Amino acid sequence: MKSVEPAHAAPPAREKAPPVTAAEPARPARSVRRNRDWLHGLLMSTPAVAGLIAFVGIPFGYAVVLSFYNVRLGSPLAPTFFGLEQYRRLFTDPDLSGPFLRALLNNLTFAVVVVPVQTALALGLAILLNRKLKAIGVFRSLFFMPVVFPMALVAVIWRLILARSDQGMLNSALHTVSFGNWGAVDWLGDSATAMASIIVLSIWQGVGFQMVILLAGLQQIPGELYEAAELDRASRWQQFRHVTLPGIRGTLVFVAMLTSVLSFRVFDQVYVLIRGGGLDEDAARTVMYQAVTTAFDQNNVGQAAAITVVFFLIVVALTLIQRRVVRPDNED
Amino acid sequence: MSSTRKYRRTACTGLALVLPLAALAACGGGGGADASAEAGSGKGTISVWAHQGQKSEDAAVQAAVKSFNSSQRDIKVELKLIPGNDYTKTITATSASELPDVMEFDGPTMANFVYNKKLAPIDDYVSSKTMANATDASKSQGEIGGKHYGLGMYDSGLGIYGNKKLLDAAGVKYPTGLSDDWTAARFTAALKALKAKDSDGKTLDIQENNGLTTEWGTYGFAPVVWSAGGSLIKGDKAEGALDTPAVISALETVQSWKTYVDPNTDGNAFAKGRVALSWVGHWMYPTYSQALGDDLVVLPLPDFGNGPKTGQGSWAWGIGADSKNAKAAGAFMDYLLNDTNVTAMTTANGAPPATRTALAASPLYKQGGPLQLFADQLAKPCGDSDITKTCVAVTRPVTAGYPTITAKFGEALSSIYGGAEPKSALEKAARAIDQDFSDNAGYKIP
Numbered sequence: 001m002k003s004v005e006p007a008h009a010a011p012p013a014r015e016k017a018p019p020v021t022a023a024e025p026a027r028p029a030r031s032v033r034r035n036r037d038w039l040h041g042l043l044m045s046t047p048a049v050a051g052l053i054a055f056v057g058i059p060f061g062y063a064v065v066l067s068f069y070n071v072r073l074g075s076p077l078a079p080t081f082f083g084l085e086q087y088r089r090l091f092t093d094p095d096l097s098g099p100f101l102r103a104l105l106n107n108l109t110f111a112v113v114v115v116p117v118q119t120a121l122a123l124g125l126a127i128l129l130n131r132k133l134k135a136i137g138v139f140r141s142l143f144f145m146p147v148v149f150p151m152a153l154v155a156v157i158w159r160l161i162l163a164r165s166d167q168g169m170l171n172s173a174l175h176t177v178s179f180g181n182w183g184a185v186d187w188l189g190d191s192a193t194a195m196a197s198i199i200v201l202s203i204w205q206g207v208g209f210q211m212v213i214l215l216a217g218l219q220q221i222p223g224e225l226y227e228a229a230e231l232d233r234a235s236r237w238q239q240f241r242h243v244t245l246p247g248i249r250g251t252l253v254f255v256a257m258l259t260s261v262l263s264f265r266v267f268d269q270v271y272v273l274i275r276g277g278g279l280d281e282d283a284a285r286t287v288m289y290q291a292v293t294t295a296f297d298q299n300n301v302g303q304a305a306a307i308t309v310v311f312f313l314i315v316v317a318l319t320l321i322q323r324r325v326v327r328p329d330n331e332d
Numbered sequence: 333m334s335s336t337r338k339y340r341r342t343a344c345t346g347l348a349l350v351l352p353l354a355a356l357a358a359c360g361g362g363g364g365a366d367a368s369a370e371a372g373s374g375k376g377t378i379s380v381w382a383h384q385g386q387k388s389e390d391a392a393v394q395a396a397v398k399s400f401n402s403s404q405r406d407i408k409v410e411l412k413l414i415p416g417n418d419y420t421k422t423i424t425a426t427s428a429s430e431l432p433d434v435m436e437f438d439g440p441t442m443a444n445f446v447y448n449k450k451l452a453p454i455d456d457y458v459s460s461k462t463m464a465n466a467t468d469a470s471k472s473q474g475e476i477g478g479k480h481y482g483l484g485m486y487d488s489g490l491g492i493y494g495n496k497k498l499l500d501a502a503g504v505k506y507p508t509g510l511s512d513d514w515t516a517a518r519f520t521a522a523l524k525a526l527k528a529k530d531s532d533g534k535t536l537d538i539q540e541n542n543g544l545t546t547e548w549g550t551y552g553f554a555p556v557v558w559s560a561g562g563s564l565i566k567g568d569k570a571e572g573a574l575d576t577p578a579v580i581s582a583l584e585t586v587q588s589w590k591t592y593v594d595p596n597t598d599g600n601a602f603a604k605g606r607v608a609l610s611w612v613g614h615w616m617y618p619t620y621s622q623a624l625g626d627d628l629v630v631l632p633l634p635d636f637g638n639g640p641k642t643g644q645g646s647w648a649w650g651i652g653a654d655s656k657n658a659k660a661a662g663a664f665m666d667y668l669l670n671d672t673n674v675t676a677m678t679t680a681n682g683a684p685p686a687t688r689t690a691l692a693a694s695p696l697y698k699q700g701g702p703l704q705l706f707a708d709q710l711a712k713p714c715g716d717s718d719i720t721k722t723c724v725a726v727t728r729p730v731t732a733g734y735p736t737i738t739a740k741f742g743e744a745l746s747s748i749y750g751g752a753e754p755k756s757a758l759e760k761a762a763r764a765i766d767q768d769f770s771d772n773a774g775y776k777i778p
Contacts, residue, residue, distance in 0.1 A: 070771055074424050074448045075732075077773065095760050095767075163597040166532060189750055275543035278595060280750050281743060296421075297739045298768070 060312060066305035073299035086306035100307065103285045104314070106195060110202075110286070111263040118203045119256050122210035127244070129211070130218045140215070144208040151205060155272035158201040162187040164278065188273060191283035198269055198284055205269075206262065210255045217251030218244070253326050260322060264315050267292065287311045369433075369452035372657035375406040378664060379432035382411065383419040383647065388680035396673040400664060407660045409434075423450065433655040434664055437482065439473050439645035440547075440728045440738070446481050447732030447777050452653045453479040457662025462669050469713035470686035473645040473727045476777060482648035483665070485674045486683035489614050489706035489725065490555060490642040494629040498608035502529045510632050510640060510708055510724065516585050519634035523592040526608045534594035537601040537610040544749055549742040550728065551643045552611065556582050558719050558726045561638040564737055565729050566717070568774045570762035574741070575755070582636040583745070583754040590749060613643075614706050618682045621702070630705045632724075642709045644725035646683065684710055732775040736768040 067086050071079040089096045129140050146154060161169045164186035174182040187197045221244065229239045245252075267288040273279040274289075287307060295304035382393050390413055397411045412432070414422050420441050423431065428450045437445060445451045455463070458480075463471070466483050474482035499506055504522045507513045514522070526535035542548040554564055562579035564570065594601040602610035603623035610616065611633070621628050632640045649668060651661045667673065674690040677683075684706050685691040692698060697707040714723035716730045729737055744761035748754045769775060 072772060074444065075772065076448050095763050160597060164595050165534060167595055167597050191750070274746075275546050276541055278540055278543070278750075281545060281746050282750075282752075293739065298736045300736075300768070 060309075063305040063308050063312075066302055067309050069302050071301040071305075073295070073301055075299070079302070082302060086303050087310070089303070090306055090310065096303075099282065099285060100287075100290060102282060103287045103290045104311075106284065107264060107266070107286050107311075109195060110199060110266055111260055113199050114203060114206075114263045115256055115260045117199075118207055118210060118259055119252065121203065122207050122214050122255065123248075123252070125207065125211045126214035126218055127240075130215055140212075144212055146205045147208040147212075149205070151268035152272050154201065154205045155269040155277070158197075158204075158269075159188075159273060159277040162197050162201075162277070164189055186278075188277050188279040188284075191280045194280040194283040198266070198273070198279075201269060202263075202266060206259075210259060213255055213258075214248060214251055217248035220251075221247035256326065257319075257322065261315075261319065264288075264311075264318075369457075369651050369653060369655035369658035369661070371457070371659045372655075374657070374659035374663065376657055376660060377408045377410060378434060378655075378657050378660045380409050380411045380664065381423075381432045381435040382413055383416040383436055383438075384413040385416050386681060389677065392673070392677040392680040395676065396668055400667045403667070407663060409664055428652070428654045431652040431654060433652055433657055433661040434649060435652055436647050436649055438647055439482075439484070440730075440734050442474065442482050442648065442650070443476060443730045443734060443775075443777070444732045445650075446476055447775060449653050451481045451650045452655065452658065453481055454483070454651050454662065454665065455480050457651060457658045457665070458483065458669075459662070459666050462666045465687045465689055466669070467686050467688055467691060467710060467713075469644050469710045469725050469727070470648070472713050472715040473730070474648055474650075476730055482650035483669060484646055484648035484686040485669060485677045486646055486681065487644060487686045487710055488646040489644065489684060489709050490552065490612070490633055491614070491705055491709075492631040492633060493602060493610040493612065493616065493620050494631050495602070495605060495608045495624060496627040496629050498526065498529070498535075498605070499629070502526045502608070504608075506629065507631055509705060513632045513635050513640040516582065516634045516636045520585065520588070523589060523609070527592055530608075532594075532606075534592060534601075534606065535608050536589060536592045537594050537596050537607045537612070538589075539596065539610075539612050540593060541596045541599055544746040545739075545742040547738060547742075549745045550738040551613075553586065553745055554728065554741065555633050555641040555643055555726065556586055556636060558641040558714075559633070559636040559638050561636075561719075563717070563719060564741060565731070565733075565765060565769075568731075568769050570737070570740075570765035570769075571759075572762075574762045574765070575758040578637060580754045580758060583748050583758065585636070587748050587751070587754060614683055614703060615681070617696070617703060628702075630703060632705060632709065638719070639721040640709075640724060641714075641719070642706075642725050643728065644710060644713065645727050646686075732777065733765070733769050733772065737765055740764045740768075 068082055068084070069079040070082045070085075090100050091097050125143055129136060129143065133139070163169075164171070165184045166172050166175060168184070168187065170187065171182070171184045175184070185193065187193050225243045225247070226239060229243050234242065265288060266286050270279065270284050270286055270289045271292070274281055274284065288311075291304045291307040291311070294300050294307060380397065382390075384390055393413070394411065397409050400407075400409055419436075420438060423435065423437065423441075423445065428448075431450055435451075437451075442451065454474075462483070463480070466474075467487065469487055470484050471480065473484065474480045494506055499522075502522075502525045504525050506522065523535055527533045539548060539552065544553070550564075557564060557574065557579050560576075560578040560582035562576045562582075563573040566573035594607045596607075601607045602612075602616075603619055605624075610620070617630075633642060634640070649665055651658050651665070655661055669687060671687070671690050671693070674685050674687050675693070678685045678690065678694065682696070684697050684703070685694050691707060694707075695701055696703045698704070699707075701707075709724040712722065712724040714720065714726045716727040719726055728734065731737070740761040744757040747757050
């Protein structure tokens, strides 16, 4: 199956069109056009590139600079040059590198679990909701609803669900279902289940978004393909394997990429639950959480900058690897 | 067309380049001018910032400003209320020249504002009568290097609220005041006895729903450290103060209480009678007394060996370092700290008044009043470093490094409560605090 790439169709169409302004008809039209294309391309991308430079490039460069200094928020002392000290502490000082490496590990665990599980779940939901049922719109909105809630709100609600002892809704439900044989589990406070709890609530909140994208992908698959498959006596599973999956391959790859990028940003739910939910801080600390608390609770901007620089490089590396492994254009 | 775009792009890039540099300049620099306000004429308009708290507190501040403005013609006060959650961040992010003439601040943040020259000493501007009328506890919270930078209208205190009915039913003997305070072991025994009579075995509330990595963790549980003879920091060093064997064993005891603690997800554990004991501050009194009536008893925190201790300190008022009208600012502070306004404010929030006259007249905190214990505790202030066996109310460390101290202590407390080994958690926190102090040249106030 070849995926359709509408983007490529545009330039040839333009080439056929007559030159918009025939200012210098003496010159060969082709080179003028090429010049213009170059100029237009640059002009069109200017806002995006400027935004990228202003909001990603410069802050990142600035973070690199800050990470070499001992900079404090609201300190009368002038920033002093620290060299690689912040990085040395992050990787070799056991007190600082312990939490940092743990945060990195937590982030990776989160991504490794959330990306496949959430994508698969979103696909399942999308297939489930891609039917011609009465009031299907209602079901779709129901599943999409958690996406609309702010994460802070979701975290507060889940705090009630996951609360320890028998006050938690989950614990009391399990207690009832197991006829009182279920001991009250401290979901958030236990290091064994803290990250799992965060993962479950994050998937619950985010799955609707991926589902909607996949739903759109599913609806792009022409119905005739299924009819043809049915005539060939393809089973349900075979239809899914050979019609549905190839049909949404590009969408699926996009969703997986998006999920992995989003999953590195996990912060809100950890921040909200640690302050009030009794979440195990070590087991649930993520790199973003550590960077924010280092900068704004401890006023240690230099250290926070070093954390973000390391994290940025790791995420970029992972994204590049991922792009190599699952390239949308790849044929299977 | 293209020139305006180009112009915009240049402007955009320029702005993006300049903003972080400006931030850096705001982070560092600052030195030079001495942090002392200009006295001014004592007339004219002054600006005042206060935190927006409970509705009743806001109304009390607004009423005080209104009556001050109508009481005389020379000075006009313009009040700005800023939401409490963002208040400290707002001051941190505002340069000294844009800060108001009079501002409120949370007690433990004061040293940081003095450190970065945002507060001026008030001794020359507030009348000696006002200064003399402030309680010792309030004065020690506001003092750095012999100068006063802030005075509060009210103070704060910690205690344990008990449900008399439940305590009696379990046959638990509890202290009647500071003099016969219970030891940590007796407190643990009480929890055990209460547990036997409790349906879910949870008999204690420690406001877990506030989170222990927050300021509540430090405010609520630093008294355990002090009562064990330790300290959050001693002479700019946490090592050897925060991680002494006595502190470690005290926090092991706190850790062992977790099985008795109600997670208090709904914030109603004590008021609804689910638990018999609540480890919290004065501010729960209105709610609790309404829920329990005569069954409510107020007890001191348990003694871990060095006598009972409590936290102390709350919002206070000071004068902006760049004020051009400090004389007028001082006059306003005098007015704010008079009996009428302090009484109105403490009636609004139930806090112990921070002035001698208002405290003596307070129906809640006077001798024989229901919250006399809190007044008794505050009458024995330790300051922030002279923590003896006999003093009770300890001020949180008055140092610009406080943000790191509270963050690291809260982190250690939370992990100990979650099951980590107290020794390694406390040693780690102490090392991190010491590292931070050495990175910042001891946070010496220049």
